[in-house]
Amino acid sequence: MKKGGKTGPVWALGAMSGTSLDGVDAAMVLTDGATIAEFGPHAYRPYTEAERATIRAAFGQWPGDPAVAAAAEVVETAHAELLSRFTGVELAGFHGQTLAHDPAGRGTHQCGDGAVLAEALGLPVVWDFRSTDVAMGGQGAPLAPFFHHACARLIGADGPLAFLNLGGVGNLTWVDPAIAEPHAPGALLAFDTGPANAPVNDLMQRHFAKSQDEGGAFAATGKADAAAIEAFLRHAYFFRMPPKSLDRNDFTQALAGLETLAPKDAAATLTAIAAAAVAKGAEHFPRPVSRLLVTGGGRHNATMMRELGQRLDCPVEPVEAAGLDGDMLEAQAFAYLAVRVLRGLPTSCPTTTGVPAAVGGGQISRPDQPA
Ligand SMILES: Nc1ncnc2c1ncn2[C@@H]1O[C@H](COP(=O)(O)OP(=O)(O)OP(=O)(O)O)[C@@H](O)[C@H]1O
Numbered sequence: 437m438k439k440g441g442k443t444g445p446v447w448a449l450g451a452m453s454g455t456s457l458d459g460v461d462a463a464m465v466l467t468d469g470a471t472i473a474e475f476g477p478h479a480y481r482p483y484t485e486a487e488r489a490t491i492r493a494a495f496g497q498w499p500g501d502p503a504v505a506a507a508a509e510v511v512e513t514a515h516a517e518l519l520s521r522f523t524g525v526e527l528a529g530f531h532g533q534t535l536a537h538d539p540a541g542r543g544t545h546q547c548g549d550g551a552v553l554a555e556a557l558g559l560p561v562v563w564d565f566r567s568t569d570v571a572m573g574g575q576g577a578p579l580a581p582f583f584h585h586a587c588a589r590l591i592g593a594d595g596p597l598a599f600l601n602l603g604g605v606g607n608l609t610w611v612d613p614a615i616a617e618p619h620a621p622g623a624l625l626a627f628d629t630g631p632a633n634a635p636v637n638d639l640m641q642r643h644f645a646k647s648q649d650e651g652g653a654f655a656a657t658g659k660a661d662a663a664a665i666e667a668f669l670r671h672a673y674f675f676r677m678p679p680k681s682l683d684r685n686d687f688t689q690a691l692a693g694l695e696t697l698a699p700k701d702a703a704a705t706l707t708a709i710a711a712a713a714v715a716k717g718a719e720h721f722p723r724p725v726s727r728l729l730v731t732g733g734g735r736h737n738a739t740m741m742r743e744l745g746q747r748l749d750c751p752v753e754p755v756e757a758a759g760l761d762g763d764m765l766e767a768q769a770f771a772y773l774a775v776r777v778l779r780g781l782p783t784s785c786p787t788t789t790g791v792p793a794a795v796g797g798g799q800i801s802r803p804d805q806p807a
């Protein structure tokens with residue numbers, strides 16, 4: 437397959453390993469790189485505790501460090517196992533696992549080698565989606581917005597709406613679906629909002645050896661500290677104009693003061709902070725939205741969803757309300773973006789990553805031509 441060669445829809449398989457390190461999501465999408473024709477099967481493979489520990493040991497490290505090589509091997513093996521279960525796939529989009537993200541400094545680093553995966557699967561693999569954007573002066577993230585634009589058109593939205601991904605950090609995409617091309621001026625505005633689930637997970641781990649606050653039930657028993665929320669919103673990040681992006685631990689220090697609160701009040705405050713950061717982000721919307729569709733694991737946190745509803749002046753709903761699958765949206769995004777890379781179409785633009793001009797990132801590795 438040549439870049440830009442075929443023009444009809446192809447079945448692409450996308451895979452994402454997110455910052456919360458629960459596991460790998462994979463999903464098929466039939467697309468020509470512009471419109472979504474159909475969503476296909478999907479699957480999930482959790483990491484084992486041992487695998488998670490190996491990857492966690494490499495967080496914050498850059499290529500050359502032995503911990504990174506060990507993490508990359510785990511990521512490649514887990515993806516090969518999961519992706520080989522699918523049939524009828526023409527190409528795969530492999531995000532890899534972000535280990536470090538410092539667009540203004542050392543760059544961005546997703547571990548896992550697409551050439552190794554291409555060999556293992558016998559398929560062309562599109563990977564390394566973020567580094568071209570960063571090399572050109574962009575944030576390298578978020579990249580899902582071009583897919584959100586295609587989703588907005590798929591669901592027939594007739595005016596501006598927003599997508600919110602509540603993962604380890606939050607990211608928000610404002611879309612005007614009336615504009616046909618995602619990189620045309622006025623179609624998109626996207627950026628990371630602030631901390632989402634990561635600080636709540638860390639607190640639950642520290643105090644109760646639990647990976648998350650199931651349903652937001654623990655936070656619901658506490659009282660959010662309004663002064664702490666207000667103080668947190670004075671962090672310099674909230675005064676930066678979008679596009680802007682974050683690393684998972686960018687707010688660890690800023691949130692350390694909350695450790696003096698009782699755990700239930702700290703959980704309530706961190707949960708409210710995630711929502712308050714989104715509301716702060718929504719102040720950047722070019723025009724009001726009719727709804728905010730929430731994807732990512734945070735949509736299962738009823739306390740976080742309630743806080744969002746109270747802080748935003750539009751309906752806040754899980755993406756399922758629009759017929760989309762919030763557990764698979766990121767994997768589907770990388771299937772869609774893989775086809776865009778294959779066809780030579782851009783995957784980011786000034787209003788999504790701050791890159792000076794629309795750009796298509798990604799490398800393509802084919803099984804017979806390892807990189
Ligand atoms: N039932 C639930 N109740 C409360 N929180 C939940 C629930 N399910 C998932 N979460 C939260 O969502 C997180 C996982 O979200 P998701 O899978 O979207 O993150 P990710 O893709 O790994 O992160 P990112 O998008 O930042 O890369 C969990 O770590 C947890 O904090």
Ligand SMILES: CC(=O)N[C@H]1[C@@H]2OC[C@@H](O2)[C@@H](O)[C@@H]1O[C@H](C)C(=O)O
Nearest residue numbers: 534537577578579580603605607766
């Ligand atoms: C550098 C990196 O991996 N960023 C992730 C992370 O997880 C959420 C948020 O931070 C977002 O910026 C991005 O992922 C999504 C899939 C994106 O690029 O749109």
